[in-house]
Every structure is written in C-alpha cells, then in structure tokens.
Amino acid sequence: MWYNNRLVQYTYTAYPSKYAFAVIEGVSGWKQIYPSTADGVTNLFDLLCIAKATGRRVNVYIQNISGVDYITNAYLL
Numbered sequence: 001m002w003y004n005n006r007l008v009q010y011t012y013t014a015y016p017s018k019y020a021f022a023v024i025e026g027v028s029g030w031k032q033i034y035p036s037t038a039d040g041v042t043n044l045f046d047l048l049c050i051a052k053a054t055g056r057r058v059n060v061y062i063q064n065i066s067g068v069d070y071i072t073n074a075y076l077l
Contacts, residue, residue: 009023032071
C-alpha cells in the first residue's frame with residue numbers, strides 16, 4: 001500500500017547487513033526496509049535519511065511479505 005506525502009520521523013540501522021528501519025508519519029511502528037540485497041537496502045535507507053535530514057516528504061510503499069510489513073519502495077517529493 002502506498003503512503004503518500006509523508007515525513008520520515010526516524011531512521012535506524014545496525015551493524016548486520018541489510019538491517020535498516022524507519023518510522024513514517026501516519027504509519028504505525030518501525031518498518032524494516034525489505035532485505036532483498038545489501039545495495040538495495042543501503043540505497044533506500046540513504047533516500048529515507050536524506051528525506052529526514054532535509055525535511056522533504058516521501059511516498060513510501062509498504063508491502064506485507066510473509067506476515068511482516070516491509071518498506072519496499074520510496075521516492076522523494
């Protein structure tokens with residue numbers, strides 16, 4: 001499901017590869033970036049961090065995969 005015109009409220013990552021999260025305005029809880037590839041996670045995390053740092057809004061796609069909601073796509077507005 002697309003969540004449009006939202007602020008990124010928080011971002012978080014940890015040492016393990018492909019382990020990054022964000023809190024998106026109006027979406028409940030922390031959402032993990034889908035761990036498909038290390039580069040994909042890094043690129044999407046960078047985009048969300050840029051949005052947070054500059055106050056820009058994003059459109060974010062959150063998809064339920066195997067019972068877990070993941071951020072799978074996003075773009076800056």
